[in-house]
Amino acid sequence: MIGIEQRAICDGVNFRSIRDTKFKTMRISAHLIVPMSRQTAAENALLPFLLSRASREYPDFTKLGQRLAELYGASLNADVQKLGDLQVLSLSASGIADRYALEGEAISGELAKLLCSILFDPPLVDGLFPEDGFEQEKRQTMELIDSEYSDKRTYARQRCEAIMCADEPYGVNRYGGKEDIARVERPALTAAWKRLLDTAKIELMVLGDCDPAPVYEGFRAAFETLGSRKTADCTTKVVRSAEKVNTVTEKMDVAQGKLVMGFRTGTATPDEEVPATRLMAALFGGTPNSKLFLNVREKLSLCYYCSASYNSMKGIMLVQSGVEVKNMERAKEEILRQLDEVKQGNFDESEVEAAKMSLCNSYRTLSDSLGGLENWYLSQTFASHSQQPEEAAAQINAVTRQEIIDAANRVTLDTVYCLVGNGEDAQ
Structure with a gap:
């Protein structure tokens, strides 16, 4: 560059x-x-x-x-x-x-x-x-x-x-x-x-x-030619934690049930804990080596897919999964159990390194396309410091094990959304 x-x-x-x-x-x-x-x-x-x-x-x-x-x-x-x-x-x-x-x-x-x-x-x-x-x-x-x-x-x-x-x-x-x-x-x-x-x-x-x-x-x-401008107040409301869990089930003509769980992470841009929260989400459910993929999907076969994503602007994390209705409650329980595993520090260094490697590789490949670069710098609009992808990768590599545990312990469950087929009920 x-x-x-x-x-x-x-x-x-x-x-x-x-x-x-x-x-x-x-x-x-x-x-x-x-x-x-x-x-x-x-x-x-x-x-x-x-x-x-x-x-x-x-x-x-x-x-x-x-x-x-x-x-x-x-x-x-x-x-x-x-x-x-x-x-x-x-x-x-x-x-x-x-x-x-x-x-x-x-x-x-x-x-x-x-x-x-x-x-x-x-x-x-x-x-x-x-x-x-x-x-x-x-x-x-x-x-x-x-x-x-x-x-x-x-x-x-x-x-x-x-x-x-x-x-x-x-x-x-x-x-x-x-x-x-x-x-x-x-x-x-x-x-x-x-x-x-x-x-x-x-x-x-x-x-x-x-x-x-x-x-x-x-x-x-x-x-x-426009003259003076008065820019609108462009701020984002961040709810730091959930006071209660809201569970909603909807029925539709679908062959495969959908389970989406929304969490408040307590961390959002421009907080300095964002890199640790990003890495925590990757270790929890953001890579093929994550706890959700290896346990909920592969080991227990409860979901067709199961992944977590972190929105740093809003400070929320979503876990999305495709689930048979009969497995929906078990899948929800296991997702929460895997989050507890992270909260308790029950992960080894190889899991941390795999998550770091995945995130850092995604940062490295941003510069392979103009669209990737554009999305990256647009996301930096409201950051306290406009980072280059290389700086973000360095921050990820510097996150400690304890910071991952602390990030996980700030997470609270807010919403559970179940989409089931007509005539079916989430157990």
Whole structure:
């Protein structure tokens, strides 16, 4: 990696360049970060997809496609995700590195101009987004929600999170609800677009083999035209421990039961105990050598799959498993027993080393793709210190056995969600 540069463009707008000449491509992204809210989630979620369709300069798919083709087959992408209690709306342009342009064109500068035109100058008609594109994106976003509903593993995880965080913004679906999307009208989209430009915390990123200077200047000039901004308060509520266990069983036409257990870990970004909690979760259920995999799945054959994941922004850990309904109670008991094993320090050094090796390898491979690097640095947005993956790996390697035990003893069970087939009951 050649270098990382970070500087502010204006209030609430941060520019970050991660330059690495080993890539033959580059990527420019604008991430608009706003507080997650049931009232605005749906209209916000529609915007990146709607904006990526066209701009005033390239007012339809054909003209926009022609321009992307001229830039050596560049591409535009839109995405919506959650980062703690925040909704992240992303627009990205990807293309070849400048040094591969046949006529010496500045592809990075041209893509920055294109992304600015998409973000700042959409093809509004009488102040509204075109109706055909608006209706199409509403339909496609509702189809995205349907696809997540159809994937029962994803659905069960989302239901557990929604129940666990019912009183927190994190409990809202990243796209909002289908009914909310169906109710969105075009004037609301125009107002939401203006509100985002004025209040969102914005992370601009340039990654790969790219000179960041023309990209920075392009966005700086665009934001100058907006005038002053007032950035929204982008904080995440962290519930440190669970006061009681909430158990919910739902029935659906499924062949395989799903058991998802939500835990409060007592540790979240930017706490200094995050590396120890991350390693604890890996040792408990994050690798093929973990206690959940080797015992609950392999030795006892209670689950088709069983794994743990730690969300450091929210300070929660989820254990997801596919279970036959007759085994659901035994699986839950064994998952909790394996957590107690970690709490009591009943693990050996080989388990610790395997967990460390797995995590450190995942950090090393982040730099193999622009997408991996982008997700990593986006996750660092609210950290007290923006780390490089190598620094995070060093922190993991420095975690002690006692710190793992301490991290496990901060964990409390909050929610148990069971998805069972029609006519079945979790025993």
